[in-house]
Structure formats: C-alpha cells, structure tokens
Amino acid sequence: MKRPQLSFRQLKITFGDNAPALDSLDLDLYAGETLALVGESGSGKSVTALASLGLLPENAKVSGSILLQSQQSEASLDLVQLPESKLRPLRGKRLAMIFQEPMTSLNPLHRVHKQIAETLRLHQGLVGQAAYQRCLELLKAVRLPEPERLAQAWPHQLSGGQRQRVMIAMALANNPDILLADEPTTALDVTVQKQILDLLKDLQQEFGMAILLITHDLNLVRQYADRVSVLHQGKQVETQSTAALFESPQEAYTRHLLASEPTGSPYPVPGNQPLLLGKNLRVEFTRASNSILPWKKKPPFVAVEDLNLELRPGETLGIVGESGSGKTTLALALLRLQSMAQGTIQLEGQALEGLDQKALLPWRRKMQVVFQDPYGSLSPRMSVADIVAEGLKLHHPELSAEEVDTQVCQVLQEVGLETAVRHRYPHEFSGGQRQRIAIARALILKPRLLVLDEPTSALDRSVQAQVIELLRELQKRHQLAYLFISHDLRVVRALSHRIMVMQAGRLIEEAATEQLFSQPQQAYTRQLLLAAGFTKQ
Amino acid sequence: MSQGLMLSRLSPLNQHRWQLFKSNRRAWWSLWIFLFIFAISLMAELVANSKPLVVNYQGSFYFPLIEDYPETTFGGDLPITADYRDSYLAELITEEGWMLWPIIRFGASTINYELTQPAPTPPSAENWLGTDDQGRDVMARVIYSLRLSILFALILTLGSSVVGVMVGALQGYYGGRLDLWGQRFIEIWTGLPTLFVLIILSSIINPGFWWLLLILLLFSWTALVDLVRAECLRARNLEYVRAARALGLPNRQIIWRHVLPNALVATLTFLPFLFTGAVTTLTALDFLGFGMPPGTPSLGELVAQGKTNLHAPWLGITAFMTLAILLTLLVFIGEGVRDAFDPRKTLAPREKKA
Numbered sequence: 001m002k003r004p005q006l007s008f009r010q011l012k013i014t015f016g017d018n019a020p021a022l023d024s025l026d027l028d029l030y031a032g033e034t035l036a037l038v039g040e041s042g043s044g045k046s047v048t049a050l051a052s053l054g055l056l057p058e059n060a061k062v063s064g065s066i067l068l069q070s071q072q073s074e075a076s077l078d079l080v081q082l083p084e085s086k087l088r089p090l091r092g093k094r095l096a097m098i099f100q101e102p103m104t105s106l107n108p109l110h111r112v113h114k115q116i117a118e119t120l121r122l123h124q125g126l127v128g129q130a131a132y133q134r135c136l137e138l139l140k141a142v143r144l145p146e147p148e149r150l151a152q153a154w155p156h157q158l159s160g161g162q163r164q165r166v167m168i169a170m171a172l173a174n175n176p177d178i179l180l181a182d183e184p185t186t187a188l189d190v191t192v193q194k195q196i197l198d199l200l201k202d203l204q205q206e207f208g209m210a211i212l213l214i215t216h217d218l219n220l221v222r223q224y225a226d227r228v229s230v231l232h233q234g235k236q237v238e239t240q241s242t243a244a245l246f247e248s249p250q251e252a253y254t255r256h257l258l259a260s261e262p263t264g265s266p267y268p269v270p271g272n273q274p275l276l277l278g279k280n281l282r283v284e285f286t287r288a289s290n291s292i293l294p295w296k297k298k299p300p301f302v303a304v305e306d307l308n309l310e311l312r313p314g315e316t317l318g319i320v321g322e323s324g325s326g327k328t329t330l331a332l333a334l335l336r337l338q339s340m341a342q343g344t345i346q347l348e349g350q351a352l353e354g355l356d357q358k359a360l361l362p363w364r365r366k367m368q369v370v371f372q373d374p375y376g377s378l379s380p381r382m383s384v385a386d387i388v389a390e391g392l393k394l395h396h397p398e399l400s401a402e403e404v405d406t407q408v409c410q411v412l413q414e415v416g417l418e419t420a421v422r423h424r425y426p427h428e429f430s431g432g433q434r435q436r437i438a439i440a441r442a443l444i445l446k447p448r449l450l451v452l453d454e455p456t457s458a459l460d461r462s463v464q465a466q467v468i469e470l471l472r473e474l475q476k477r478h479q480l481a482y483l484f485i486s487h488d489l490r491v492v493r494a495l496s497h498r499i500m501v502m503q504a505g506r507l508i509e510e511a512a513t514e515q516l517f518s519q520p521q522q523a524y525t526r527q528l529l530l531a532a533g534f535t536k537q
Numbered sequence: 538m539s540q541g542l543m544l545s546r547l548s549p550l551n552q553h554r555w556q557l558f559k560s561n562r563r564a565w566w567s568l569w570i571f572l573f574i575f576a577i578s579l580m581a582e583l584v585a586n587s588k589p590l591v592v593n594y595q596g597s598f599y600f601p602l603i604e605d606y607p608e609t610t611f612g613g614d615l616p617i618t619a620d621y622r623d624s625y626l627a628e629l630i631t632e633e634g635w636m637l638w639p640i641i642r643f644g645a646s647t648i649n650y651e652l653t654q655p656a657p658t659p660p661s662a663e664n665w666l667g668t669d670d671q672g673r674d675v676m677a678r679v680i681y682s683l684r685l686s687i688l689f690a691l692i693l694t695l696g697s698s699v700v701g702v703m704v705g706a707l708q709g710y711y712g713g714r715l716d717l718w719g720q721r722f723i724e725i726w727t728g729l730p731t732l733f734v735l736i737i738l739s740s741i742i743n744p745g746f747w748w749l750l751l752i753l754l755l756f757s758w759t760a761l762v763d764l765v766r767a768e769c770l771r772a773r774n775l776e777y778v779r780a781a782r783a784l785g786l787p788n789r790q791i792i793w794r795h796v797l798p799n800a801l802v803a804t805l806t807f808l809p810f811l812f813t814g815a816v817t818t819l820t821a822l823d824f825l826g827f828g829m830p831p832g833t834p835s836l837g838e839l840v841a842q843g844k845t846n847l848h849a850p851w852l853g854i855t856a857f858m859t860l861a862i863l864l865t866l867l868v869f870i871g872e873g874v875r876d877a878f879d880p881r882k883t884l885a886p887r888e889k890k891a
Contacts (some may be wrong), residue, residue, distance in 0.1 A: 338781055357787075364785030378778035380550065381798045390794075391784035425550075439781065 003069055004028035005177050005210045006052065006095075010064035013056065013234075020045045022234045026062070029178065034204065034211040036225035036242070038218065038257070041431075043231040045214045049180040052079060052212075053095055067176075069093065090122050093123045096171035098164070100183040107162055112139075113151035116170050123174045138169040142205075143199055160323075161192035165264035168199065175207060182214045189322035189487065191529040197224050216460060218258065219490075219533050222246055230254050236317050257290060259461035262494035264469075265513070267476045269315040274346075275481045276311040276334070276367075276449055281343035283333050283505075285327070295351040303329040305505045307343075313448065314362075316482040318496030318513070320489060320528065326505040327485045331451045334385040334483065335367055336360060347449065365395050368442030374434035374453035374455075380427040385422035388412065388441050395445060411444040413439075416470060432463035436470070443474065451483045468494050487500055489532045491515060501525050557877040564873020567866045574863070578684035585641035585677035589621050593634040620646070641665070643674035645681035645834040655840075657849040667851040669842050675852065677860055681834035686863075689750065690815035692807060696754045701761030702797070702804055708762070709800070710792050716766070723759050731756045732827075739827050749828060751816060758810060761804055768800035775799075806878045809871030813864055820860065836860055856885025 005059035010026040017243060022044035031036050037045045047368045050056050052066055066079040067092070079087065089090035099105040107115060110347045120126040132151070139147035142165040155163060158222055164184060183199065198406045201224060201386055203526060204211055213225055221228055222242060229239040230253065238251045269508045284300035304326045307437070311317050319327045336352055347363055351364045368391075371377040378387055388408050392399065399407075409419040415436040426434060435455055442450055450470070456464040467489060492499060492513075500506040501524065509522045517534060520526045550796055560563050577584060582602060582761055592599040594611050607616045612629045621636065643649065643664070649672050652658050656672035666675035708716045733753055742748060772778060773796060781791045816836075822828035822836020824844075836859060843853030 102704060154577075335783055337779060357785075361785045364783065368781045368785075369778060369780060371776040373776055377780055379777045379795055379798075384796075390781070390786070392792075394786055427550075438780070441784075445784070 004067075005031050005069050007067040008048070008064070008214075009067065009288050011048070011051065011053055011080075012063045013044070013068060014061045015057075016059055020234050021060075022051075022231075024233075025236050027229055027236070027239065029210045029392050030177070030213055031177065031203065031210050032208045033226045033258075034201075034213055034224060036213045036215060036221040036228045037231060038215060038228055040216060040257075040462065042233065042530045044234040045216075046182050049097060049182050049212065049214055052178075052180060053091055053097060054082070054084065056265050062371075067212035069143055071177075087382075089123070091172075092119050092176070093174045094530055095178045096174070096176035097180040097182065098167050098171050098184045104413055105167055108155050110155075111151070112153050112155065112158070112166055116151075116166070116173055118255075119173045127509075134478065136172070138173055139166070140147065141172065141203065142166070142169045144169075146297060159192075160188050161196060164196055165190075165199070168203070170195070171205065172207070177209060179204075179211045179213060181213070181345060183216070184213075185220070186215070186217070190489075191322065191527060194531040218261065218390055218461070230257065250510045253261060256462065260465045261474055262461075262465055262468050262491050264472070264494055266316055266472060266495055266497055267314075269312055270479070271314045271503050272314070274310045275313045275348060276309070277344075277346040278307065278309045278334060281307045281309075281330065281333060281345070282341045283329050283338060285339040290314045302362060303505050304333060307507050308502065311449065311481045311483060313481050314479040315498070316475065316484050316496045317501040318492035319483065319485045319502060320487060320499060321502035322487060322494050324504070325502040327502055328453055329505075330502070331369070331453055331483060331485055334397075335369055335451060361395075365391075365445045366447050367449040367451065368445060368447040369451040370438050370442055374431045374438065374458055377438050378434055380426055383423055383425055384412075384437055387426070388422070388444055391441065395537070405445060408440075412442045412475070414443065415440045431459050432462075432467060435459065435467055439467075439470070439474075443478075447480070449481045449483065451485070454487070457486065457488060464491065471495060489528065489534065501528070551739055554877040561873040563869050563878060564876075567873070568871035571863075571866045571870060574683065574866075575687055578680050578687065580638075581645075581680045584639055585643060585645070585680050586639045587620075587642065587644040587647040588760065589638045591637040592621075592630060593636075594630055595633050597674070607617055609701050610888050615674055625674060641674065641677050641680075641716040643677040645678050646673060647677070648672045648743050649674060657846055659849070660851055666855050667849065669839070670849075671844055671853060675855055677834050679836075679838065679855060682836045683859070683863070685746075685829070685834065686819055686836055688815050689746065689819050690812050693750055693757060694748070694812045694813040697757040697811065698761055698804060698808060699764040700754070700758035702765050702801070704758070704802060705762040705765025706769050706792050706797055709766040710772065710788070710796055712773070716770075719762075721768075725743070726756075727759050729756070735822065736827055742829065744828075745830060749819075749822070753815075757811075757815070757818075760814075761807060762805050764807065768803050769796050779815045791792050806871075806875040807865055809874055813867045815870065816860075816863065816867070817822060840846045 006029040006177070008025045008027040011022060012020050014020045014023040014252050025044075025048065027035070037048060039045050047056070051062060051231055056062065062080050064080065067076040068079055068448075070161070074203060076342070079090075113132060115136045116138060117131040120131045120134055120503065134483065136147045136153055139150055144150050144162060144165050150158070150162070158166065181198075185196050195222065200211065203209070213221070216219060224353065225242050226244045227239065229240050230237040230245075231250070232253050237253045238245065238249065240250070245254065246258065249258055282302065282306040283306055286300050287298040289297050302396065307330065309317065319330065321327050328339060333340050336345070343353065347366060351362065352363060385405070385408050388411060389404050392404055392407060408422055412419055412422060415431065416532045417436055417440070426437065428435065439455075456467050460465060471482070473496065475482060482495070484495055496513050499513050500510045501516075501522070503524055507519070509516065509525050511521070516525065517529065540851045548575055575598050583590065586602065588601040589602075590602060592601060592611075599606055599610070599621070601621065605618045608614065608626060608813060609616050610617060611626060613619065613626055621630070622642065627636070649664065649668055652668065657670045658664065658668045660667040664674045664676070666679065667677065669675055704719065708719045734756075738744070738752055744752065778791060778795050781795050817834070819828060820837040820840065823835040824840045825837075826841070828837055829835050836856060837855040839852065840860075843856045844851050
C-alpha cells in the first residue's frame with residue numbers, strides 16, 4: 001500500500017484565547033494526487049498550509065502532528081515538533097508553496113533570474129552560470145515564452161499570469177515532493193487561471209508531486225482535483241473523491257456549499273422607454289511622454305472605444321471582460337466620475353455630459369454605485385448611520401434628524417440588516433454585511449440606476465448568493481436599472497438580462513443572456529465561456 | 538468620570554489607540570510629567586514672583602499680583618509702587634499683618650541686590666539654582682523660560698500643521714497642475730536659508746514673540762506637506778471617496794470628512810517631533826541672540842550665559858538639564874504616539890479576534 005507523503009493527524013491550531021482556527025484535522029496527501037481543500041474564508045484552509053511550513057505567527061498554539069515522509073527511511077518527520085533550524089532546509093526543498101497574490105510575492109527589487117537562483121543556491125548550492133542555466137530550464141518548464149528575456153526582466157514588467165508562472169518556477173526549482181498552492185489563481189483572469197492550472201496539472205504528471213490546492217472556487221475543484229476535503233469554521237466536514245462529492249455529498253454543509261452556486265434568472269423587464277443612453281463613448285488617458293521635447297506627445301491610451309449602450313428601467317445589463325478591458329472605466333464615465341474624450345450620456349432624456357458638478361447634483365441622486373471592495377468602500381471612521389445618511393442629508397437638507405433616522409432604519413431593514421447596527425462601525429461587520437451597508441447607502445437616495453462594480457467578487461459563495469438574491473428583489477421592488485460589472489460569468493448570468501463582452505476597451509459582443517451562453521458568436525466569448533467551465537473542450 | 542465621557546465619544550479605533558498609548562508606561566509617565574511641568578510653568582506668576590500673593594495689612598486684604606499699591610498704602614513714605622522685597626517695607630507690613638509669598642521670591646527679571654558676593658552666585662537656600670551674571674534667580678528664570686518655550690513651540694507646531702495639512706490636502710486631492718506647481722514652489726521655498734533670512738529680517742525689525750513666530754512659521758509649514766499630500770493622493774482613489782463623489786458631495790466636504798481624517802493619522806504621529814524641533818529652534822536662535830528681545834527669560838539665553846560664565850557651572854548645568862529633560866520627555870511621548878498609531882499594532886489584536 002502507498003504511504004502518504006504528508007499526513008495531518010489531529011491537527012489543532014488556536015490563536016490566543018479564541019476558538020480554534022483549525023480543529024482535529026486528519027488528512028493524507030499521496031504522491032501524484034491533487035487534494036483540494038475547500039471552504040469559505042475563515043475556515044482554516046490557509047492556516048493548514050502555513051502550519052505545514054511552520055510559518056504560523058508566534059501567538060499560534062499547535063497540537064497534533066504533521067507527518068512528512070522521510071526520503072531515506074520508513075520513518076517520518078513531525079513538522080510540528082521540528083525546530084526552526086531543521087524546518088528551514090525542508091522549506092522550498094521538500095515542501096514548496098505558491099501564494100495567492102502574484103503582485104506582492106515577488107521582490108520588486110530583484111530581477112527574475114536572481115530570485116529563482118536564490119532558492120537554487122540555498123538548497124542545491126548552485127551558483128553562477130549553472131544556476132542561470134537551471135533558471136532558464138525552469139522558466140521553459142513553466143511554458144514562459146522567451147525565457148532569456150524574461151529571466152532578465154523585473155517583476156513589474158511581467159503580467160499577473162507571468163508572475164504566477166515565475167512563482168511556480170521558484171516552487172519547482174528543487175523538485176519538491178509537495179506543492180502547497182494557496183488560492184494560486186484567485187487574483188487572475190479566468191482565461192489565465194485556466195492556463196496556470198493546466199500547467200500545474202502537466203507539471204504534476206511530469207514530476208509526480210502531490211499538490212494541496214487551497215481554494216474557495218468549486219468550479220476549479222471539479223475540474224482539477226482528485227480528492228476534496230471540505231472545511232467549515234475549522235472543522236473537517238467531509239473528505240471524498242471529487243466525483244463522489246459532487247454527485248452525492250454526504251453532509252448538509254457540503255450540499256449547502258454546492259447549492260450556493262449562483263443560480264436563477266432575473267425577473268422579466270417591463271417594456272419601457274430607455275433610462276440610460278450612451279452613444280459613442282470614448283475615454284482616453286494621456287501617457288507620459290518619454291521624449292525630452294514637451295510638444296512630442298505619445299498617443300493617448302484608449303480605455304473605452306466608441307461604445308454604445310442602452311438600459312431600461314428594471315433591466316440589468318451585465319458587462320464582462322478581463323481585467324484591463326475598460327469595464328470599470330466605462331462605468332465611471334457613465335457616472336460622470338471620469339472625464340470622456342467624446343460621447344453623449346442621457347439619463348431620462350437629459351443629456352449629462354455638458355453639465356457641471358453643480359447642475360449634475362440632482363442627477364447624481366438618480367445614479368448610484370456599489371463598489372467591489374467591501375473593506376475599502378466604507379469610511380472606517382464613520383458609524384453606519386453616518387455613512388448611510390450622508391447622501392440623504394446632502395440631497396434633502398430639509399429633513400429633520402428624526403426623519404433621516406427613520407429613513408436610515410427603513411433602508412437598513414430593506415437590505416436585510418437590523419436597525420440597531422446603525423450605531424456601529426464598519427470594521428465590526430463581515431464582508432457580506434458591509435456590502436449590504438454599501439447598497440443601503442446607494443439605495444437611500446431612491447436611485448433609478450445602480451452601477452454595481454464587481455459587488456460580489458470579494459465575497460464567499462454562499463454570501464454571494466444572498467447578495468444576488470437581495471439585488472434581484474430590490475430590482476423588482478423599485479424597478480431599478482442595474483449596470484452589473486463582473487468577471488464572474490456565473491454571477492452575471494444569474495442577474496443579467498443582457499450581457500456585453502468587452503476586450504481592450506472595445507465591445508466584442510452583445511446579446512441576451514441565454515443566447516450568449518448557448519450561442520456565443522465571437523471566438524473571444526467562446527474562450528471566456530470555456531475557461532469558466534461552461535462549455536467542454 | 539470626564540475621561541470616561543471623553544473616551545465614549547472617541548471612535549472604537551481611537552479608543553484602542555488611547556489604550557495602546559496608556560499601556561506604554563514610559564510614554565504615559567512622560568506625558569504626565571510633561572503636563573505637570575507645563576502646568577507649573579503656566580502658573581509661573583504664582584510660583585516665582587517678587588510680589589507676595591496676599592498681603593494682610595491692618596485687617597484688610599491686598600492682592601499685589603492683581604493690583605499695584607503705592608508704598609503709602611502700607612505706611613511707607615513715597616507714592617511709588619511698593620517693593621515688597623525691600624526690608625524696610627516688609628518690616629512695616631509684618632508689624633501690622635502678614636504676607637503670603639510664593640515658593641520662590643523672585644520674578645524672572647528680579648535682581649537680588651542682597652547678594653553677599655558678586656554675581657553669578659552659586660546655589661544657596663535663597664537662590665536654589667544660583668543667580669545669573671546679572672543677579673537674577675536662575676530657578677525663576679527657568680520656570681518662565683519653560684513657559685515661553687513650550688507655548689511658542691505649541692503655537693508654532695499647531696500653526697505649521699494647520700497650514701501644512703491644508704496645502705498638502707489641496708495638492709494631494711486635486712493633484713495635476715496644482716500639485717506640480719505646488720511641489721516646485723515648496724522645493725524652492727525650502728531651499729531658502731532660514732537662519733540668514735531671520736538674521737536679515739531681525740536687523741530690519743525688532744522681532745518679538747509674534748514676529749519670531751510668524752517668520753519661523755513661514756519656513757516650517759513645509760514639513761508636513763509631503764506627508765499629507767502623499768496620504769491624500771492615496772486616499773482620493775479609495776472607494777469610499779469615489780462613493781462620496783458619486784453621492785454628489787462637494788469637494789471641500791469630501792476632503793474634510795473622508796480624506797483628511799485618514800491623512801491626519803500620519804500627521805499626528807509627526808506632531809510631537811515637530812514640537813521638539815520648534816523648542817530646539819527657538820533655543821538656538823536665543824543662544825545666537827537673534828531670538829526674543831534681550832532680557833526675556835529664555836532657555837537659549839541661559840545656555841549663552843552658561844557659555845560666557847564657564848566659572849559658574851550651575852548656569853550651564855541647569856540649562857543642559859532643563860533642555861535634556863524637556864526634549865527627552867517630548868521624544869518619549871512622541872514615540873508613544875507613533876506606536877499607538879502604528880497600524881500593525883493597532884490592528885494586531887483585532888485580527889486575532891476575526
């Protein structure tokens with residue numbers, strides 16, 4: 001019988017006096033398999049990976065054992081008991097880790113080859129030309145084009161996908177037995193995500209590593225994992241083979257997790273006059289000139305190119321595209337928060353593009369926005385009541401303090417929060433609750449148009465489903481028009497009547513939701529759908 | 538009670554910072570010692586004065602601190618302001634009443650004419666820290682000059698931070714051309730040699746307290762601009778600032794309510810160090826003789842006296858100890874404030890909770 005490479009036995013991790021972040025985890029990881037660790041944020045996924053490397057912060061108390069099979073003998077090492085000096089040679093050599101954020105996990109002050117060579121020098125004693133050659137081999141192994149050029153590049157010159165490939169190359173440098181991948185593709189676009197995971201799969205077959213894939217994305221798990229272990233609030237809920245888990249989940253929580261994939265479709269739109277009309281919208285950014293002659297200017301960067309759109313009351317227009325495709329810029333331009341090079345915007349028949357900030361004020365009330373980051377979109381120094389009431393006080397200065405308070409309570413109830421929360425501060429709330437507060441802030445002005453800029457991207461799946469349900473209900477009740485921006489096709493599908501696909505500032509395709517998913521016309525749309533797992537290869 | 542009231546008005550984040558500051562024993566004690574010294578110096582007239590606090594003469598009360606009485610009030614011969622230190626007059630009063638003296642019976646410019654040896658005289662029971670080369674009590678002068686230094690530094694720090702924060706916020710929030718030209722102006726302005734400008738100006742006007750403050754303010758406001766500007770440049774792209782713009786909030790309200798509170802954290806951590814700098818600057822100017830008008834009690838003047846009278850080491854030692862203690866206390870307080878505002882320390886316990 002095969003022996004596991006890495007086994008967790010009754011692993012328990014506690015921070016300070018709080019409830020354990022991870023409780024009695026029993027898990028085996030075999031060579032050549034991909035084991036997915038799935039759960040919502042705070043379920044103890046990342047803590048498991050950090051514990052295996054002995055990288056937990058000092059206030060963590062660990063009990064139980066993490067057994068790493070020794071290479072020479074039958075015996076195994078307990079990583080929990082091992083002192084720091086014995087752990088260090090194992091890190092990067094037997095166990096390697098890929099982190100979530102490719103933007104910050106490379107040192108910006110060193111060239112790519114230097115960072116890879118560092119692990120080679122530490123664990124294999126390779127220096128000089130030998131290290132450089134090995135570095136080129138590794139860059140080739142992770143399928144990077146032109147390894148000679150990229151080896152000399154600085155991290156900021158690489159795209160997100162390229163950086164993650166470099167991170168993988170660094171992880172692979174010493175042929176580790178175990179690769180811990182902590183949300184390796186969460187920060188990447190769907191098409192890049194697919195490439196990276198395909199690469200990991202290939203490399204696994206080539207080198208026979210065991211991969212511990214930590215993710216919240218069930219879609220990835222279904223495509224890439226051999227076995228799945230579901231965690232919930234530090235407890236191991238269920239461990240099964242992937243196929244078995246998706247077909248017959250044993251535990252209620254697993255079923256809940258599987259069911260919280262965004263589903264359903266929006267309520268039908270009542271036929272109506274268009275609420276928002278955008279014609280020939282074009283947004284340009286000037287680029288810094290690298291000539292010393294001040295009149296020699298670079299051609300501007302076109303973020304949105306000659307785009308037309310139309311939105312009716314009660315309708316949701318989904319905008320999908322990868323990062324940098326101009327989705328958010330378009331939304332900001334429509335809200336008149338971003339200046340346009342050309343184009344006209346009409347809201348309820350009124351042209352907005354010529355109005356100055358003062359004349360725009362009454363129209364601001366009618367178009368509101370909810371942003372992506374539930375942590376950044378609420379001022380940390382204001383109570384919930386102040387945050388929600390701010391716009392109301394501005395647009396209706398005639399209201400008395402009691403009337404404002406009544407309206408705040410009403411709108412908080414409407415978004416599913418208790419009225420008592422209005423005296424508390426944003427940091428006391430979870431991501432989903434904060435997003436509800438942000439929606440309340442927009443909703444209290446009784447807008448006609450709500451721009452939703454990735455409102456669910458930072459939330460866990462089950463919370464996501466709740467927020468989508470809320471948005472759908474609100475739309476029906478108030479006949480709101482939504483401009484819904486997202487890179488997540490599942491969420492867009494659940495909420496949108498029509499979908500626009502954008503790439504590099506241009507409109508690629510526009511169609512009714514079901515039509516787009518069943519009969520995509522453009523190659524790029526098909527590629528997106530494939531990467532998101534809607535169509536099989 | 539009042540502290541509890543104050544705390545409950547602070548946001549939870551600030552309450553936590555206050556707790557952090559309190560838990561830093563060194564900074565906490567430094568703050569109290571500093572406040573004690575400052576309070577004493579604010580009451581300088583009650584602590585060190587050449588006039589008694591209360592005089593009881595023939596059954597009625599007199600308050601020489603508030604009102605000037607002629608000698609004739611107490612049975613003297615001349616209609617001039619009473620000199621209570623004069624032994625003749627003192628005798629007249631104590632015969633038919635009593636006098637309540639402050640702890641130190643010298644004002645800042647009171648000259649002790651009853652010295653037994655030529656000034657400067659060493660510390661004695663009468664002059665605790667000795668007298669300076671004009672026969673004035675050093676202890677009294679230290680107390681008065683501390684008040685001057687601290688008040689001057691306080692006003693200068695507040696003034697330069699108000700101007701600096703305003704300029705920084707405008708530059709950072711609006712960015713673009715305003716920022717570009719503002720930065721170039723500041724670069725040129727900070728290139729001006731402050732000391733020389735001050736020396737030239739002091740030859741034209743006779744700088745008093747406010748003149749000196751104004752001139753120093755002209756050059757010290759730039760200290761905070763870069764810091765606040767950088768914070769505001771960052772803050773203006775935060776999503777809640779964008780959300781406020783989408784609400785239609787006017788720019789000044791956005792700056793006041795959303796941008797500044799966040800930029801001020803960096804400023805606040807800087808303030809104690811600006812304060813220290815202001816104390817040092819004033820002392821240096823006084824030492825060089827370009828500061829306060831001659832005769833004003835100031836730490837710099839005391840340092841200068843110590844330098845010219847090396848045979849009277851109590852002058853130099855007093856000046857050194859006073860400055861060393863004051864600046865050390867301020868630096869300790871500054872460190873405490875800085876640590877309390879350190880986001881890593883502020884947020885660390887909360888992360889554990891989450």
